[in-house]
Amino acid sequence: MRKLLSLLVLSTAGCAAGPHYAPPQPVAQAAAGFITAAAGVDTAAELPAHWWRLYDDPLLDRLVEDALAANTNLRVANANLAKAHAVLGEARAGRLPQTDLTAGTGYGSAAGGAAQPAGDRQWSHSGGLGIAWEVDLFGRVGRAIGAARADAQAVEAARDAVRVTVAAETARAYSDACAFGAAAAIARTSLETAQDSLHIVTAQQRAGSVGRLEVERAAGIVATARAAIPEVEGLRRVALLELAALLGRQPGDVPAEVASCTRIPAPVAALPVGDGNALLRRRPDLREAERRLAADAARIGVAMADLYPRIELGANGNFLRNDDVRGSDSFSFSLGPLLSWHFPNMAVARSRVRQAEAQGSASLAAFDGKVIGALKEVEQALARYDAGRRRHAALSEARDRAQATYDLAQARYRAGSVSLLDTVVAQRSLIDARATLAASDQQLGSARVDLFKALGGGWG
Numbered sequence: 001m002r003k004l005l006s007l008l009v010l011s012t013a014g015c016a017a018g019p020h021y022a023p024p025q026p027v028a029q030a031a032a033g034f035i036t037a038a039a040g041v042d043t044a045a046e047l048p049a050h051w052w053r054l055y056d057d058p059l060l061d062r063l064v065e066d067a068l069a070a071n072t073n074l075r076v077a078n079a080n081l082a083k084a085h086a087v088l089g090e091a092r093a094g095r096l097p098q099t100d101l102t103a104g105t106g107y108g109s110a111a112g113g114a115a116q117p118a119g120d121r122q123w124s125h126s127g128g129l130g131i132a133w134e135v136d137l138f139g140r141v142g143r144a145i146g147a148a149r150a151d152a153q154a155v156e157a158a159r160d161a162v163r164v165t166v167a168a169e170t171a172r173a174y175s176d177a178c179a180f181g182a183a184a185a186i187a188r189t190s191l192e193t194a195q196d197s198l199h200i201v202t203a204q205q206r207a208g209s210v211g212r213l214e215v216e217r218a219a220g221i222v223a224t225a226r227a228a229i230p231e232v233e234g235l236r237r238v239a240l241l242e243l244a245a246l247l248g249r250q251p252g253d254v255p256a257e258v259a260s261c262t263r264i265p266a267p268v269a270a271l272p273v274g275d276g277n278a279l280l281r282r283r284p285d286l287r288e289a290e291r292r293l294a295a296d297a298a299r300i301g302v303a304m305a306d307l308y309p310r311i312e313l314g315a316n317g318n319f320l321r322n323d324d325v326r327g328s329d330s331f332s333f334s335l336g337p338l339l340s341w342h343f344p345n346m347a348v349a350r351s352r353v354r355q356a357e358a359q360g361s362a363s364l365a366a367f368d369g370k371v372i373g374a375l376k377e378v379e380q381a382l383a384r385y386d387a388g389r390r391r392h393a394a395l396s397e398a399r400d401r402a403q404a405t406y407d408l409a410q411a412r413y414r415a416g417s418v419s420l421l422d423t424v425v426a427q428r429s430l431i432d433a434r435a436t437l438a439a440s441d442q443q444l445g446s447a448r449v450d451l452f453k454a455l456g457g458g459w460g
Contacts, residue, residue: 017138018301026371033275036379038386045272051457052171054267067170070248077159084152091148094141100130124322132314143301150295157288160459167458172449173243178261179442180236185262186438190431191225198222214420264441283456289370293363303356306349381451388444395437402433
């Protein structure tokens, strides 16, 4: 008996059906450096998990930590992970014996169809205990546990991907709120500049030195400058509402410092981006795709194990006591091997093997696609960030030159060497340059967050 059990246990370890899984290796180009060269990035340093600390902004640090603790999407992801662990626990229970316990008490006549006198009626007591254990000879239970474990790891990676999104979108909403706050302040400054010019022109009209045309032109610039304020204030309000939702709060429930922020956050050093090798290790969606592939490979083994009989070892004991059955006759038992063979429906089993193999092929293709997509997203984010930086630098120069042109036009107009029209044109150019630069500030901040998000930081 002991030799038989030992042989079955050893056979369980050595006869697992299905392929032996090995993680897929990405192509060499995927593990190399990024091809897009961008200024302001450091390809020699890897992105830290808490990348938002590169901004050196305590308020941003607090907002991200609050979002990671209270975001509703993360709460759903954590619940899904707990469910996956429970499924894994159920799969592991397949290695344990299954028990069947029965008990009963009855009163009546003895067995037989004829009526019995009342004195022959009696109490009877019965009980039974059965134990069955599946010998995992072909690895069905082990493969099922492996599949459940890989599924749980995939769900954990999906949870980590939600963390990446929450951290990135929180930083984006905060950056947008500050950028639009700064844009609103710039728009109000431009309005004040236009109003000052209108006051000067109106005074000159009263003195008879300019006509109605010049006044209307200056008033039109004031109206245009005023119209820009509601737009950026509305965008700031939208960003604040987005931030409140990310924090798991009611609309408008954001810190007062964020609502009044006008300083656009930016990292204090070059952005560490690492290389493709680090990216493949870091991105949770790639880890999720690889774990899905591992789970599907294990399910091929489960389906292949169903091509073979299932073997169970069992034991049972029974107890019966009444006036007719007493002493040692009241108890009976049997002890294994008590082999129970369950033969499968081969057509169904083979069909399930083909289904599992097809699903494995699909998961492999999905993994390859995820790798290509991840590299594409990083290269695109680097390209947008580099273009945004260069555009922002040019717009900063344009704003400075527009400011210098307006100052010169104002001085020459007062000296009588240029017309009022030249001053109005210079003023309009200055207002446009300020607004365009403010919009570029917001776009550059968003492109920076897109790069961090594509790099997959924020889940560790």
